[in-house]
Amino acid sequence: MTQVPDQNGRFGKFGGRYVPETLMNALLELEEAYRHYSKDPAFQDEVRYLLHKYSGRPTSLYYAERLSRHLGGAKIYLKREDLNHTGAHKINNTIGQGVLAKRMGKSKIIAETGAGQHGVASATIAALLGLECKVFMGEEDMKRQQLNVFRMQLLGSEVVPVVSGTRTLKDACNETLRYWVSHVDDTYYILGSVTGPHPYPMMVRDFQRIIGDEARQQILTEEGRLPDYVVAAVGGGSNAMGIFYPFVQDEAVRLLGVEAAGRGVDTTEHAATMTKGRHGVFQGSMSYVLQDEHGQVQPAHSISAGLDYPGIGPEHSYLKDSGRAEYVPITDAEALEALQLLSRTEGIIPALESAHAIAQTIKLAPTLDKDKVVVVSLSGRGDKDVEAIMGYLGGSVNESH
Amino acid sequence: MNLIDTAFARLKAEGKTALIPFLTMGDPDLATSIDIIKTLEEAGADMIELGVPYSDPLADGPVIQRASERALTNSITLTDCIQVAEQAREAGVKIPFILFTYYNPVYQFGLDAFFELVKSKGISGLIIPDLPIEEDEEVRQLSESAGVHLIPLVAPTSNDRVTRISRKAKGFVYCVSSLGVTGERADFHTGINDFLGTVRQATELPIAVGFGISSREQVKRFEKLCDGVIVGSAIVRTIEEAIPLLKEESSRAAGLKQIGDFVAKLKG
Numbered sequence: 050m051t052q053v054p055d056q057n058g059r060f061g062k063f064g065g066r067y068v069p070e071t072l073m074n075a076l077l078e079l080e081e082a083y084r085h086y087s088k089d090p091a092f093q094d095e096v097r098y099l100l101h102k103y104s105g106r107p108t109s110l111y112y113a114e115r116l117s118r119h120l121g122g123a124k125i126y127l128k129r130e131d132l133n134h135t136g137a138h139k140i141n142n143t144i145g146q147g148v149l150a151k152r153m154g155k156s157k158i159i160a161e162t163g164a165g166q167h168g169v170a171s172a173t174i175a176a177l178l179g180l181e182c183k184v185f186m187g188e189e190d191m192k193r194q195q196l197n198v199f200r201m202q203l204l205g206s207e208v209v210p211v212v213s214g215t216r217t218l219k220d221a222c223n224e225t226l227r228y229w230v231s232h233v234d235d236t237y238y239i240l241g242s243v244t245g246p247h248p249y250p251m252m253v254r255d256f257q258r259i260i261g262d263e264a265r266q267q268i269l270t271e272e273g274r275l276p277d278y279v280v281a282a283v284g285g286g287s288n289a290m291g292i293f294y295p296f297v298q299d300e301a302v303r304l305l306g307v308e309a310a311g312r313g314v315d316t317t318e319h320a321a322t323m324t325k326g327r328h329g330v331f332q333g334s335m336s337y338v339l340q341d342e343h344g345q346v347q348p349a350h351s352i353s354a355g356l357d358y359p360g361i362g363p364e365h366s367y368l369k370d371s372g373r374a375e376y377v378p379i380t381d382a383e384a385l386e387a388l389q390l391l392s393r394t395e396g397i398i399p400a401l402e403s404a405h406a407i408a409q410t411i412k413l414a415p416t417l418d419k420d421k422v423v424v425v426s427l428s429g430r431g432d433k434d435v436e437a438i439m440g441y442l443g444g445s446v447n448e449s450h
Numbered sequence: 451m452n453l454i455d456t457a458f459a460r461l462k463a464e465g466k467t468a469l470i471p472f473l474t475m476g477d478p479d480l481a482t483s484i485d486i487i488k489t490l491e492e493a494g495a496d497m498i499e500l501g502v503p504y505s506d507p508l509a510d511g512p513v514i515q516r517a518s519e520r521a522l523t524n525s526i527t528l529t530d531c532i533q534v535a536e537q538a539r540e541a542g543v544k545i546p547f548i549l550f551t552y553y554n555p556v557y558q559f560g561l562d563a564f565f566e567l568v569k570s571k572g573i574s575g576l577i578i579p580d581l582p583i584e585e586d587e588e589v590r591q592l593s594e595s596a597g598v599h600l601i602p603l604v605a606p607t608s609n610d611r612v613t614r615i616s617r618k619a620k621g622f623v624y625c626v627s628s629l630g631v632t633g634e635r636a637d638f639h640t641g642i643n644d645f646l647g648t649v650r651q652a653t654e655l656p657i658a659v660g661f662g663i664s665s666r667e668q669v670k671r672f673e674k675l676c677d678g679v680i681v682g683s684a685i686v687r688t689i690e691e692a693i694p695l696l697k698e699e700s701s702r703a704a705g706l707k708q709i710g711d712f713v714a715k716l717k718g
Contacts, residue, residue: 057584065584065585066582066584066585067553067580067581067582067585068508068580068582069508069509069579069580069582069603069605070579070582070602070603070604070605070607070608070611070615070626071603071605071606071607071608071626071629071630072607073582073584073605073607073608073611074607074608074609074611075607213512213515214505214506214515214519219506220506223506223508226508227508227511227630227631230509230629230630230631231629231630231631232629233607233629234607234629327558329554329557329558330553330554330557330580331506331554332506332508333580338554340554340558342558343527343528343555343558343559344528344554344555344556344557344558344559345504345505345522345555346505346506346554347505
């Protein structure tokens, strides 16, 4: 496959910069700064130092032996992004963009958040680098993720409740962009996924590819070969893009993105953008979008606030349409089952987002021979979700396992 | 000749500035939108921006967001909005119509089908706020073939882009008065006069200013510097306030009069 994106930020037909003119110069400036600093050894050293000493990278690639045996098929390896500082892969990107913001001379950062993981990662890096930080979060998500709201405040950030539209991640993104339009002079926008206008999809992928770079090296060390499958959950798609990207040229490795089917793809309550969406322009780029026949973007639903999003990064759309990656839906119920199974077999409580990738692995592994290898991105830990899970399970854990 | 060009040529000859109000189509319903358009023309509007409601209006503040939500509750589509233009024409409205829409509804409609429809329904101009020059090539070519002016936005942050944008403009150049989304405001960008001067230098076309203009004083301030003044949120808010009156047959005329009076006052 050719190098993407091109100079206009296009991954094939996807991507681009569909934003108000007021933001265009800020995006061009950002792209130029990123291109400059990504080649600057001092910048790279600072990012690498923080990833290593502050976040604790490299994260381990853990052979989930009990889960593999339980499922009776392929060997399952978990890429333990949940072991990062702040408990998810999001910090990889906020370290990169935080250091970039500082190099660009910006003292204020803003971020959107769904589950709160990107918000916490942004608040963390703001505290570390001495930046002023505002996090925009849907009012609905603030209720679902109270603990993360408090964590951000504890870290010294302001959490701005978003009351427009769906009051979830989609409208938190809109409000952050609107705020940025008004404060573009002195504010840096740390976008949390491989979505939005160019250069964000490229830049966030580059900051997240460390997941795949490490995993690729680690599996070669462990198994002496590449995996047969790489599985990751996709909302906007940053952990998936991060782990997929270094494997894209390895054509024998099958890439499997797992999206949230909510209450089912045949209901109206899901976030299955790839399964049910169409090409469209949403929040700055062309990609797959959940929308009605008139191009109005539809509200998404997922048990996981981080996957509750009607769009997806443009590079995923490119991988899908070129046939390089496949995308499959997993329901709320399947994710909850998977979360409990992983907790009981491995002593790892995954985030609800990551539980979707585990659920797909539970379907996949038993269909494969024992000599096959599956690498799963365990993008975050489940501590933030425990209260919500208690609610879903009616206060008592499911005894069926 | 495009109606926008004719209107600006006439206003220039008379030494006047165009007043260009904006309204969201289908807020509160389509029939009322047609009556409001008639009212705006009678109150002195020189052109009208017809806003297509959208689920994710990135460039808009709370007032126009609410109007969009109200219109979408009535399932207003792009086709409905374009038909309003046709019906308003049939009802005798003479002033030019400019369709204001985000890109995705147009893209889903299909570009060829969209331009086929707009040119047959009396739309003279098109503003797509999330389609910067980097992305507008195909739309611009189709606009030109259809004889519909694609009107670009320039912002105080556009800097050296102003020349490039203005060179490709048709109809007029829409100058964004301040950083931020649409909505009434007391202050404009500090360099606004210089900014408008820069745009004036860069183009032979008329220039119009918009975003945040809500009072006669503000209109007056810009009349000296521009060929057109666009008023959006302030009118949409006036419509919002008049909705209880507009909904009852007995008070409908009074509701329309409130809107007309506001526009007449802006006109001065």
